[in-house]
Amino acid sequence: MASAKHIFVTGGVTSSLGKGIIASSLAKILQARGFSVTIQKFDPYLNIDPGTLNPYEHGECYVTDDGAETDLDLGHYERFLNIPTSQANNITTGRIYYQVIQQERQGAYLGKTVQVIPHITNEIKRNFVKLDETGKYDIIITEIGGCVGDIESLPFIEAVRQFKWERGSENVMVIHLTLVPYLKSAGELKTKPSQHSVKQLSEAGIQPDILICRTEQSLSAEIRKKLALFCNLDYNCVIEAKDTDTIYGVPLLMQEEKLDERVLQKLRLTAPKTADMTAWQEFVWQLKRPMEEITVALVGKYVELHDAYKSIVEAFIHAGVKHLCKVNIRWVQSELLTLENNLSLLESIDGILVAPGFGERGIEGKITAIKYARENNIPFFGICLGMQCACVEFARNVLGFEHSASTEMSKNTPYPIIDLMENQKNLTQKGGTMRLGAYACQVKNNTKAHKAYNSLHIQERHRHRYEFNNQYLEQFESAGMICSGLNPESKLVEIVEIPSHIWFVGTQFHPELKSTVANPHPLFVGFVGACLEKSKNN
Ligand code: GLN
Numbered sequence: 001m002a003s004a005k006h007i008f009v010t011g012g013v014t015s016s017l018g019k020g021i022i023a024s025s026l027a028k029i030l031q032a033r034g035f036s037v038t039i040q041k042f043d044p045y046l047n048i049d050p051g052t053l054n055p056y057e058h059g060e061c062y063v064t065d066d067g068a069e070t071d072l073d074l075g076h077y078e079r080f081l082n083i084p085t086s087q088a089n090n091i092t093t094g095r096i097y098y099q100v101i102q103q104e105r106q107g108a109y110l111g112k113t114v115q116v117i118p119h120i121t122n123e124i125k126r127n128f129v130k131l132d133e134t135g136k137y138d139i140i141i142t143e144i145g146g147c148v149g150d151i152e153s154l155p156f157i158e159a160v161r162q163f164k165w166e167r168g169s170e171n172v173m174v175i176h177l178t179l180v181p182y183l184k185s186a187g188e189l190k191t192k193p194s195q196h197s198v199k200q201l202s203e204a205g206i207q208p209d210i211l212i213c214r215t216e217q218s219l220s221a222e223i224r225k226k227l228a229l230f231c232n233l234d235y236n237c238v239i240e241a242k243d244t245d246t247i248y249g250v251p252l253l254m255q256e257e258k259l260d261e262r263v264l265q266k267l268r269l270t271a272p273k274t275a276d277m278t279a280w281q282e283f284v285w286q287l288k289r290p291m292e293e294i295t296v297a298l299v300g301k302y303v304e305l306h307d308a309y310k311s312i313v314e315a316f317i318h319a320g321v322k323h324l325c326k327v328n329i330r331w332v333q334s335e336l337l338t339l340e341n342n343l344s345l346l347e348s349i350d351g352i353l354v355a356p357g358f359g360e361r362g363i364e365g366k367i368t369a370i371k372y373a374r375e376n377n378i379p380f381f382g383i384c385l386g387m388q389c390a391c392v393e394f395a396r397n398v399l400g401f402e403h404s405a406s407t408e409m410s411k412n413t414p415y416p417i418i419d420l421m422e423n424q425k426n427l428t429q430k431g432g433t434m435r436l437g438a439y440a441c442q443v444k445n446n447t448k449a450h451k452a453y454n455s456l457h458i459q460e461r462h463r464h465r466y467e468f469n470n471q472y473l474e475q476f477e478s479a480g481m482i483c484s485g486l487n488p489e490s491k492l493v494e495i496v497e498i499p500s501h502i503w504f505v506g507t508q509f510h511p512e513l514k515s516t517v518a519n520p521h522p523l524f525v526g527f528v529g530a531c532l533e534k535s536k537n538n
Pocket of ligand 1 (some may be wrong): 359408
């Protein structure tokens with residue numbers, strides 16, 4: 001029987017207020033107080049998962065160990081809490097309906113009319129407690145995507161209302177996050193949008209327990225009082241979430257605001273200990289006081305939307321702190337690199353990362369960047385498609401295999417250096433069918449990868465359909481690009497590197513997905529280290 005306490009986080013006024021960061025920050029403090037906490041996200045869109053969404057549409061698709069393609073907020077949960085999430089941590093409306101419709105086809109509703117209420121809401125509630133069934137958690141935080149008042153979030157809000165009523169307010173609470181805008185011309189913070197948002201939630205039958213106000217300016221006592229009065233809240237349950245220069249500062253702000261205290265009071269919990277946030281404080285302190293600075297080029301085709309590369313950006317922050325170094329990112333649109341004078345975009349750069357991706361657009365630009373890095377001994381890190389491009393570049397320009405390519409871009413290439421995996425060949429269904437999730441990788445002794453990991457057995461997360469074509473491995477290795485990481489069962493090439501180069505590493509997996517504040521990813525740490533070395537020699 002389930003026994004965790006549940007905290008729901010809803011949002012109002014606008015989207016993008018940072019519900020994921022608030023949920024992660026609260027979870028972090030509760031974790032530091034000795035609770036076992038997890039976070040799950042319920043998204044109100046109809047896709048079964050974000051796996052089929054264009055990154056421009058929804059930002060990065062985050063992948064879990066168990067191979068779920070999920071919302072990028074799960075990346076924040078993992079980076080803050082340093083514990084893995086899973087398939088059960090991200091549920092969409094599409095998945096809920098899919099489950100209900102499948103059950104209907106199996107006759108599970110015994111001739112009844114299947115309706116949003118109670119069948120969809122029951123299915124939502126069943127999913128609220130799925131992680132509870134593992135018995136691993138004291139507290140489960142559930143972020144409800146979208147804004148209160150959106151038509152598509154209604155069933156979720158109704159499910160929260162019922163769930164709270166059924167379990168009682170000492171077991172279930174609701175935190176509502178809103179915006180308190182500052183009107184420059186009036187020189188005033190405005191509470192009205194928040195009042196309306198809480199009113200809307202109340203109309204749906206939910207009185208929030210805590211209001212968190214995203215704001216540019218500090219909330220005065222007067223403003224807090226006003227919000228408390230008109231939103232029907234205790235004065236100390238109006239919490240300020242002032243803009244910060246780093247998301248990693250938010251747990252400390254929430255702790256100052258005593259968010260954890262309020263939550264524990266509401267849920268009638270006694271914490272095993274006071275929060276020890278020393279390691280976190282040190283991280284933030286260090287982050288704000290770098291001793292060095294480097295600039296790396298992030299070459300990709302979705303660079304206009306930085307969220308498309310969220311985990312890479314965060315992994316650079318973690319690795320940077322480890323080196324007491326600020327990592328500036330120069331966003332380079334790979335398509336521009338193929339134009340004339342293209343290389344000026346890479347001028348005086350300390351390192352080049354070629355990003356993951358799909359499809360043909362921007363490929364030649366990525367290959368141009370890789371050639372530049374290889375020939376000029378500039379630290380290079382290729383991730384997934386970035387690694388595949390590095391192999392193609394090597395085949396074309398070192399081995400002299402003219403027109404070599406990945407069959408993803410060129411079906412009839414004479415040199416299919418990168419080819420569709422055997423078990424992908426007959427697949428027609430798109431969602432959830434790539435090589436997904438954690439796979440073992442054996443690292444070769446005395447390589448850059450070995451030096452970085454300091455281990456010969458690792459596990460990393462994947463999301464791809466194409467692979468290095470082993471038919472060419474011998475030729476690659478004798479010409480100077482070696483395989484330094486191999487899947488022990490399938491023999492798929494997972495890491496390639498050029499030993500004679502300052503730092504040239506490509507990975508078929510996505511190391512960025514496993515970088516956390518507590519455990520910066522070893523390859524990012526290695527890459528940043530090489531970039532620093534390079535910048536000192538420059
Ligand atoms: N498009 C490539 C593949 O499917 C690379 C995918 C990626 O970069 N995640 O293999």
